[in-house]
Every structure is written in structure tokens, then in C-alpha cells.
Amino acid sequence: xxxxxxxxxxxxxxxxxxxxxxxxxxxxxxxxxxxxxxxxxxxxxxxxxxxxxxxxxxxxxxxxxxxxxxxxxxxxxxxxxxxxxxxxxxxxxxxxxxxxxxxxxxxxxxxxxxxxxxxxxxxxxxxxxxxxxxxxxxxxxxxxxxxxxxxxxxxxxxxxxxxxxxxxxxxxxxxxxxxxxxxxxxxxxxxxxxxxxxxxxxxxxxxxxxxx
Ligand SMILES: C[S@@+](CC[C@H](N)C(=O)[O-])C[C@H]1O[C@@H](n2cnc3c(N)ncnc32)[C@H](O)[C@@H]1O
Numbered sequence: 001x002x003x004x005x006x007x008x009x010x011x012x013x014x015x016x017x018x019x020x021x022x023x024x025x026x027x028x029x030x031x032x033x034x035x036x037x038x039x040x041x042x043x044x045x046x047x048x049x050x051x052x053x054x055x056x057x058x059x060x061x062x063x064x065x066x067x068x069x070x071x072x073x074x075x076x077x078x079x080x081x082x083x084x085x086x087x088x089x090x091x092x093x094x095x096x097x098x099x100x101x102x103x104x105x106x107x108x109x110x111x112x113x114x115x116x117x118x119x120x121x122x123x124x125x126x127x128x129x130x131x132x133x134x135x136x137x138x139x140x141x142x143x144x145x146x147x148x149x150x151x152x153x154x155x156x157x158x159x160x161x162x163x164x165x166x167x168x169x170x171x172x173x174x175x176x177x178x179x180x181x182x183x184x185x186x187x188x189x190x191x192x193x194x195x196x197x198x199x200x201x202x203x204x205x206x207x208x209x210x211x212x
Contacts, residue, residue: 035071035072035097035100036072036074039074039133039196041198042196042197042198042199043196043197043198043199044074044133044195044196044197045193045194045195045196045197046075046132046133046161046195046203047074047075047077047078047132047133048078049132049161049193049195049203049205050075050078050130050131050132050159050160050161050205051075051078051079051081051082051130051159052078052082053159053189053191053205053206053207054079054082054128054130054157054159054207055082055083056189056207057157057159057188057189057207058083058127058128058157060083060127061083061085062083062085062086062087063083063085063086063087063126063127063128064086064087064089064125064126064127064128065079065083065086065087065088065089065126065127065128065129065130066088066089066090066091066121066125066126066128066129066130066148066151066152067079067088067089067090067091067107067129067130067131068090068091068115068129068130068131068134068144068148068160069091069092069093069115069131069132069133069134069139069140070090070091070097070098070101070110071092071094071097071100071101071133072097072100072101072104073090073100073101073103073104073106073107074132075130075131075132076088076090076101076104076106076107077104077106079106079130080106087108088106088107088108089107089108089109089110089111089121089126090107090109090110090111091110091111091112091113091115091119091120091121092110092112092113093112093113093114093115094112095112098110098111098112115131115134115140115144115147115148116140116143116144116147117147118147118150119147119148119150119151121151122151123150123151124150124151124152124153124154125151125153126151126152126153126156127152127153127156127157128152128156128157128158128159129148129149129151129152129156129157129158129159129160130158130159130160131148131158131159131160131161132160132161132195133161133195134160135160135161135162135163135166135172136162136163136165136166137163137165137166137169137170141166141170141171141172141175142170142171142172142174142175145158145175145176145179145208146179146184149179149184149185149208149210152210153210154210154211154212155209155210155211156209156210157188157207157208157209157210158185158207158208158210159205159206159207159208160205160206160208161193161195161203161204161205161206162203162204162206163195163201163203164192164201164202164203164204167203167204172204176206176208179208183211183212184210184211184212185208185209185210185211186208186209186211187206187207187208187209188207188208188209189205189206189207190204190205190206190207191204191205191206192204192205193205
């Protein structure tokens with residue numbers, strides 16, 4: 001895939017972060033009310049990175065968008081800022097997070113669902129999907145790509161970020177290469193970026209094109 005020119009992240013530098021990332025996932029799910037404050041204090045940029053990546057590649061004015069692992073709604077907010085006419089549906093494993101997301105008013109529909117399983121959304125029903133902060137240690141790996149891709153129309157896009165520590169440990173590159181080899185996707189864009197600005201934590205920002 002297009003990642004060959006990007007630096008490897010198997011460096012010792014990312015290792016101390018991995019335990020923090022896992023612990024972080026456990027902590028905020030118990031304290032959803034404080035999630036936005038917590039990630040804001042760490043300079044969290046993933047929702048904006050993902051929404052920018054989608055805006056760079058999707059030319060529809062009023063897209064139907066699915067937000068995978070929507071949390072409290074930060075990604076839908078970022079999508080609406082770039083696509084004021086968008087309709088956004090979302091899902092999350094956590095009912096507490098969904099309650100916070102409901103309060104934002106950014107979603108048409110919100111459902112509890114597990115990204116690693118078949119999703120309770122129409123197959124091929126969306127012009128695009130977005131996901132920030134879901135593909136990381138302690139949450140989901142590449143097994144959660146296909147269920148989200150299933151919800152996207154052929155020719156639609158999936159913009160997501162993947163924590164660099166998870167990129168290598170959970171073998172995302174191999175999984176994405178396999179999806180490309182199977183003719184299900186092409187990789188439209190792939191960049192490295194800092195998604196927690198205050199602690200310099202990096203991720204991949206990827207746009208997948210669903211081909212069939
Ligand atoms: C770091 S938060 C990101 C939330 C939001 N997208 C954002 O960027 O602020 C990760 C979210 O993924 C959800 N999550 C974890 N595992 C999941 C799964 N298997 N299926 C759906 N959501 C999941 C968590 O409940 C949490 O809300």
C-alpha cells in the first residue's frame with residue numbers, strides 16, 4: 001500500500017504510550033462526562049484530521065455519513081463544520097457515550113453497536129464513513145474495518161485514523177493490503193499526523209475508497 005514511504009513506528013518511542021492508551025480507554029469509558037475535557041487537555045485532533053481528510057476527497061455537498069465509535073460526538077461536529085448539509089448517523093459500544101452524543105444534536109440516528117460485528121445500518125447506505133479514536137489499542141483492530149465498509153456505497157469513502165502503536169501491533173497494513181488485494185478497496189490517501197498534540201502521539205490518517 002501507499003505506506004511504504006512512511007516511517008515505521010516500531011521505535012521504542014511509541015512503547016510507553018501503548019500502556020497509557022490502553023489505560024485511557026478504560027478510564028474515559030467510565031467517565032464519559034469528562035471525556036471532552038480530558039482529550040481537549042491533551043490537544044486531541046483526530047476528529048479534525050479525519051474530517052479534513054474526508055473533505056479533501058469527498059465532493060458531495062450533502063453526504064450521508066456514518067460515524068463509527070462516535071463517542072461524545074466530536075467527529076460529527078467536525079464533519080458538520082466541513083459539510084453543513086451532511087446527515088450523520090453514529091454508533092458506539094458505550095451507552096454512556098451515546099447519551100452524550102445525543103445531546104449534541106449532530107446526529108440523525110444513534111445506535112449501540114459493536115464495530116467488530118455486523119452493524120444495524122443499511123448495507124451500502126452511506127456515501128462515507130468516518131472514525132476517529134476507535135482503531136487503537138484497547139478498542140478495535142482491523143477486524144472492525146469490514147463491518148464499517150459494508151455500510152458504505154460502492155465508490156464511497158471511509159476516512160479514519162489509526163493510532164501508530166496499533167498500526168504495527170495489530171497489523172493494520174497487512175489487513176488493508178489484503179482488502180486491496182481482494183478488490184474491496186483502494187487507498188485514496190495515507191498520511192502520518194499528530195493526533196494528541198500535547199503529548200506528540202502520532203497516528204495514520206487514511207482515506208479508503210470502497211470499490212465494490
Ligand atoms: C477514543 S474514543 C473516540 C470517540 C470519538 N470518535 C472521538 O474521536 O472523540 C473511542 C470510542 O470507541 C468506542 N468503542 C470501543 N470499542 C468499540 C467497538 N467495538 N464498537 C463500537 N465502539 C467502540 C468507545 O466506547 C469510545 O466511545
